[in-house]
Amino acid sequence: MTISPPPPPTLPEQAALLKLLADEDAAVHRAVRERILAGGPEAARWLHPHRLSGDGVVRRRVREILRHFAAREADREFLLFCLRHQDDCDLETGALLLARTAHPELNAEAYRAVLDQWAADSRERWAGAGAPREVLGRWHAWLFGPEGFHGDRETYFRPGNNYLNEVLDRRAGNPIGLSLVYLLLAKRLGLPMAGIGFPGHFLCRYQDAAESIYIDVFDGGRLLSKADCVNHLLRSGLGFQEPFLAPVSGRLILQRLCANLHQSYAHLGEGENALRVRGYLMALTRGAAE
Structure with missing residues (x-):
């Protein structure tokens, strides 16, 4: 059974997630991060502009999440390369x-x-x-x-x-x-x-x-x-x-x-x-x- 990612957040929900992403409480930050990651690659699209946020905490945490998505994609691409190509x-x-x-x-x-x-x-x-x-x-x-x-x-x-x-x-x-x-x-x-x-x-x-x-x-x-x-x-x-x-x-x-x-x-x-x-x-x- 395939589990589909949750629907992308609305604009008000995005704003709320970004605000909570900067929360000083580590438990809150972890929960929000997991919620964003659960959105899959679609989350990277709406997060991307916020890598330039004026809030230093938001900027740093958004970039960490974007890097996570990029690393996941890089992992997938190299695995496919390994499986698809032979000695040459x-x-x-x-x-x-x-x-x-x-x-x-x-x-x-x-x-x-x-x-x-x-x-x-x-x-x-x-x-x-x-x-x-x-x-x-x-x-x-x-x-x-x-x-x-x-x-x-x-x-x-x-x-x-x-x-x-x-x-x-x-x-x-x-x-x-x-x-x-x-x-x-x-x-x-x-x-x-x-x-x-x-x-x-x-x-x-x-x-x-x-x-x-x-x-x-x-x-x-x-x-x-x-x-x-x-x-x-x-x-x-x-x-x-x-x-x-x-x-x-x-x-x-x-x-x-x-x-x-x-x-x-x-x-x-x-x-x-x-x-x-x-x-x-x-x-x-x-x-x-x-």
Whole structure:
């Protein structure tokens, strides 16, 4: 049985709800908030103009409710994306939708424009370069030098290291967060680059007809050979298997981002967020199986 939301409040009822929303009594505020939330998305429409209210309390509480509705919509959109798209999903769109679940106000087009600009600036840095290693060397000297991209070793497990917008804003992240930015830039630049789901880490790989170059984006873009990667695995006791160096799909990158987020939120005791992200992981797994 489907329960329909209550009818939208009349103008006098809206005025009364807004007045009560500013009430100092916490119990009154909770009851009014729940009444407004029960109205569903329709409530956001009549509330929206009041985000600019001259009453500071009303303004703050209206914006909190609007953010709640926006977060709910962002959650729905990302879940649908996970269920509808297969391994060839658009990684950039998926990463931005994931970021919106934590930042409902996120302007996706603004972040796409930032990536476009950095790609244009990147291309200028290797003008005249020949061999792939020279191209990558010049690019990395700029990207991890003056531009300041770096691995976040101090707060490695912070959730924001997995959200594309936060990695771009801070120019810092964990291995997969930084690799995500690197892959999106490489795609704009036409570089033959793939993400590599290295055990316990994440790498990128430049691959052309002549050679394979592995890149540790977290470590300042350090260039590695296949032998370097194999030796690392042997030293760590994991042994070597070819799938460890195989490219991973956009869907698997999103899964890994969500797995990191689930671990981070659980560690921080943020049970509601951990449960939310667990739902994304289930949707990504289910979508891949269909």
